[in-house]
Amino acid sequence: MPDSDFSQSRASMVKDQISKRGINDPTVLEAFGSIPRHLFVPKNKIDSAYFDGPLAIGYDQTISQPYIAALMTEILQLKPGLSALEIGTGSGYQAAILAYLGIKVYTIERIKNLGQKASDRFKALGYDIKVKISDGTLGWPEYAPYDRIIITAAAWSVPDALMDQLKAGGRIVAPLGGRMHQNLTILDKTSDNRIKEKKVCGCVFVPLIGEGV
Ligand SMILES: C[S@@+](CC[C@H](N)C(=O)[O-])C[C@H]1O[C@@H](n2cnc3c(N)ncnc32)[C@H](O)[C@@H]1O
Numbered sequence: 001m002p003d004s005d006f007s008q009s010r011a012s013m014v015k016d017q018i019s020k021r022g023i024n025d026p027t028v029l030e031a032f033g034s035i036p037r038h039l040f041v042p043k044n045k046i047d048s049a050y051f052d053g054p055l056a057i058g059y060d061q062t063i064s065q066p067y068i069a070a071l072m073t074e075i076l077q078l079k080p081g082l083s084a085l086e087i088g089t090g091s092g093y094q095a096a097i098l099a100y101l102g103i104k105v106y107t108i109e110r111i112k113n114l115g116q117k118a119s120d121r122f123k124a125l126g127y128d129i130k131v132k133i134s135d136g137t138l139g140w141p142e143y144a145p146y147d148r149i150i151i152t153a154a155a156w157s158v159p160d161a162l163m164d165q166l167k168a169g170g171r172i173v174a175p176l177g178g179r180m181h182q183n184l185t186i187l188d189k190t191s192d193n194r195i196k197e198k199k200v201c202g203c204v205f206v207p208l209i210g211e212g213v
Pocket residue numbers: 061062063064087088089090091092093094095108109110111114134135136137152153205206207208209210211
């Protein structure tokens with residue numbers, strides 16, 4: 001199906017779901033208006049790709065609601081050239097948004113088929129994103145330290161390995177809390193390696209599963 005069939009849905013998503021709820025960074029709005037979200041959902045869900053909520057992508061996992069993905073992107077406070085580690089590749093949509101914004105993206109997915117499909121999408125769309133099929137709670141030491149870390153699955157706290165792999169002056173955005181409800185949380189590492197934490201809003205994510213939680 002040609003992208004023009006979806007461009008109107010994408011524009012409505014940006015206006016009615018993202019912009020109206022207070023996301024106003026023009027670069028973030030442009031990214032969400034440009035990335036073809038319908039290519040990141042299963043074929044039988046393509047007509048719901050721009051729906052205002054999370055969607056199942058198989059293996060009991062989801063692609064996040066567009067607004068939540070946009071909020072996480074905005075509060076990461078990105079600038080082209082920064083590096084970001086994502087834990088929970090899922091469909092690959094969030095990673096593609098980061099890459100569109102000029103970020104050097106490293107993403108880890110524990111479910112092989114999801115990671116492989118996301119990697120195929122990145123290649124097809126021309127994004128240079130490094131994908132690892134592994135337990136993201138242990139991070140990706142080879143490319144550390146990172147300017148930003150985004151965790152797109154829920155845990156009570158940020159795994160120690162990820163804290164260690166964040167640069168001084170860097171930021172982590174993560175849903176922290178219990179199984180049924182979490183707080184989207186910003187953790188800033190100061191220049192003297194202290195952590196400052198700030199809750200942004202309530203949210204619901206699938207669980208982070210791994211050795212480091
Ligand atoms: C809400 S989905 C991620 C949505 C994704 N960012 C997107 O744009 O589609 C959460 C993902 O985290 C993955 N996950 C959970 N624990 C993980 C771990 N320890 N390491 C890597 N991925 C993990 C799940 O398999 C799932 O694909």
